[in-house]
Amino acid sequence: MDVAGGAMRLEGADSVRVACCPQRFAKAADDASWEHLWAPYDEATYERALRYVPAGAAVLDIGAGDLRFARQLAARARIVYAIELQAALLPSSPLPPCSPPPLPQDETYLPPNLIVLCGDARTLPFPAGIDTAVLLMRHCAHFSLYREKLEAIGCRRLITNARWRMGVECIDLARRPQPYSELALGWYACRCGATGFRPGPPEALDERLADTVHEVERCPECQT
Numbered sequence: 001m002d003v004a005g006g007a008m009r010l011e012g013a014d015s016v017r018v019a020c021c022p023q024r025f026a027k028a029a030d031d032a033s034w035e036h037l038w039a040p041y042d043e044a045t046y047e048r049a050l051r052y053v054p055a056g057a058a059v060l061d062i063g064a065g066d067l068r069f070a071r072q073l074a075a076r077a078r079i080v081y082a083i084e085l086q087a088a089l090l091p092s093s094p095l096p097p098c099s100p101p102p103l104p105q106d107e108t109y110l111p112p113n114l115i116v117l118c119g120d121a122r123t124l125p126f127p128a129g130i131d132t133a134v135l136l137m138r139h140c141a142h143f144s145l146y147r148e149k150l151e152a153i154g155c156r157r158l159i160t161n162a163r164w165r166m167g168v169e170c171i172d173l174a175r176r177p178q179p180y181s182e183l184a185l186g187w188y189a190c191r192c193g194a195t196g197f198r199p200g201p202p203e204a205l206d207e208r209l210a211d212t213v214h215e216v217e218r219c220p221e222c223q224t
């Protein structure tokens with residue numbers, strides 16, 4: 001990866017600061033499913049997600065849509081990489097050489113610490129040095145792939161609505177989940193993205209347990 005003068009090249013990606021070729025992603029668009037539909041979330045969701053982002057963080061926003069949240073992230077973080085599959089959602093670029101640079105209030109303005117990558121987050125290498133990832137994608141079907149890729153680059157936290165498909169949680173990626181088989185009963189969220197309640201003797205369920213979500217691995221859905 002090479003970053004120079006606001007332009008960036010990352011293998012397999014076209015940065016909108018460089019150029020974007022819609023045909024290149026036509027195949028992926030043909031396979032589009034729910035996961036590939038763009039819909040923004042409400043401000044309350046963004047506020048909640050933003051609270052988990054440490055000031056000065058290095059953030060990767062996976063499935064960034066029209067960049068409305070990536071711009072908010074850029075105001076708080078040191079650097080934000082935003083990956084979006086659909087070129088049509090992103091501000092067009094490059095500008096003709098003689099045009100004046102966009103102003104902060106313009107729709108096409110990108111803050112200098114926001115690097116936009118148009119490509120498929122499933123196959124695109126994630127930039128090194130990321131400590132915080134954002135995955136606001138309630139219909140995500142590739143949670144476990146993204147988690148593995150983030151863990152491989154040493155990312156520490158994942159802010160997401162992909163597991164519970166409502167609200168926003170912040171997952172500590174450095175913490176090893178317990179094996180599902182060791183959970184006696186209670187709510188669980190698995191590293192594969194599945195969530196559920198493991199049944200057990202009702203007398204063992206108290207208020208504290210009912211309010212606790214256990215981070216697990218190798219849940220029944222992992223095996224299928």
Ligand SMILES: C[S@@+](CC[C@H](N)C(=O)[O-])C[C@H]1O[C@@H](n2cnc3c(N)ncnc32)[C@H](O)[C@@H]1O
Binds near residue numbers: 036086137
């Ligand atoms: C529900 S929208 C949310 C957009 C943005 N996170 C927000 O909160 O405003 C999900 C976005 O993820 C993008 N997306 C889905 N799969 C992707 C992939 N494999 N690589 C990159 N972007 C993807 C979709 O194109 C869509 O814009």
Ligand SMILES: [Zn+2]
Binds near residue numbers: 194219222
């Ligand atoms: Zn699982």
